[in-house]
Amino acid sequence: MFEYNSFGTPEAREQLAMRAFQAASSAQVPDNVKKGFIDLATEQINAQAAAAPRDARYQLFAGGFWRNAGDSEKALGYLQKAHELSPKKQAILMEIGSVYLNAGKFDEALAVLKEAYELAPAYDDARIAYAVGALYKGDNKLAALILAPLTERSGGAIPSEPLFQAYAKKGDYKNAVKVAEAL
Numbered sequence: 118m119f120e121y122n123s124f125g126t127p128e129a130r131e132q133l134a135m136r137a138f139q140a141a142s143s144a145q146v147p148d149n150v151k152k153g154f155i156d157l158a159t160e161q162i163n164a165q166a167a168a169a170p171r172d173a174r175y176q177l178f179a180g181g182f183w184r185n186a187g188d189s190e191k192a193l194g195y196l197q198k199a200h201e202l203s204p205k206k207q208a209i210l211m212e213i214g215s216v217y218l219n220a221g222k223f224d225e226a227l228a229v230l231k232e233a234y235e236l237a238p239a240y241d242d243a244r245i246a247y248a249v250g251a252l253y254k255g256d257n258k259l260a261a262l263i264l265a266p267l268t269e270r271s272g273g274a275i276p277s278e279p280l281f282q283a284y285a286k287k288g289d290y291k292n293a294v295k296v297a298e299a300l
Contacts, residue, residue: 127175130161134182158182166195173203181212189220207233211246223254234263241267245277252283274299 137158141151159182166179180196183189193216199209210233217226230250234243244263251260261268267275276299284293 127165127169130158130165131178134158134162134178138185155186159186170198171202173199173206173209176202177206177209177212180209180216184212184216184219187219189216192216205236207236207240207243210236211243214246214250218250218253223250226250227254227256245275245280249279249283252280252287252289255287257289271299276300 133154137154140146140154143151146154162179162182166175169175176195176199180192180194180199183192183195186192193213196209196213196216199206200213203209210229214226214230214233217223217229227247227250230243230247234240234247237243244267248260248263251257251263264275264280274295277296278300281293281296281300284290284296
């Protein structure tokens with residue numbers, strides 16, 4: 118199918134990448150099938166990024182693919198290129214922040230997530246991502262300040278999986294339970 122290189126090829130490549138990680142995480146899929154899915158997805162995602170080097174969307178998608186695969190270096194390569202192509206796109210900055218968080222580079226993550234937040238402070242996902250960065254860096258006061266408008270609006274707890282994970286990983290079980298209940 119990919120050899121036809123039709124208008125649907127980019128979409129097919131994206132769908133393949135998403136399904137590859139679903140297959141890889143399934144206990145019911147044989148290991149050789151998992152490997153085949155991941156190998157084909159890797160080949161096709163790299164091909165799509167190479168076919169559209171000036172399209173931030175495909176660079177972002179490739180970066181997200183490599184973040185999910187656990188390769189921070191490759192992820193950052195694609196994501197930095199996406200950021201150069203579209204410097205004010207919050208989704209790109211938030212993905213870069215996620216890579217830094219996963220790599221334990223909390224100072225870098227917080228700086229990038231702050232930049233994403235400041236582009237449009239009304240965007241709740243960016244606000245939450247910035248607060249998550251503050252939590253991982255160990256700045257609970259900053260996180261509480263960032264989250265204050267959402268906490269007031271929600272009546273005390275914000276239903277957010279990333280926020281739950283951050284509280285739990287940092288050992289703040291009181292807040293983790295509140296968020297879990299809100300979820």
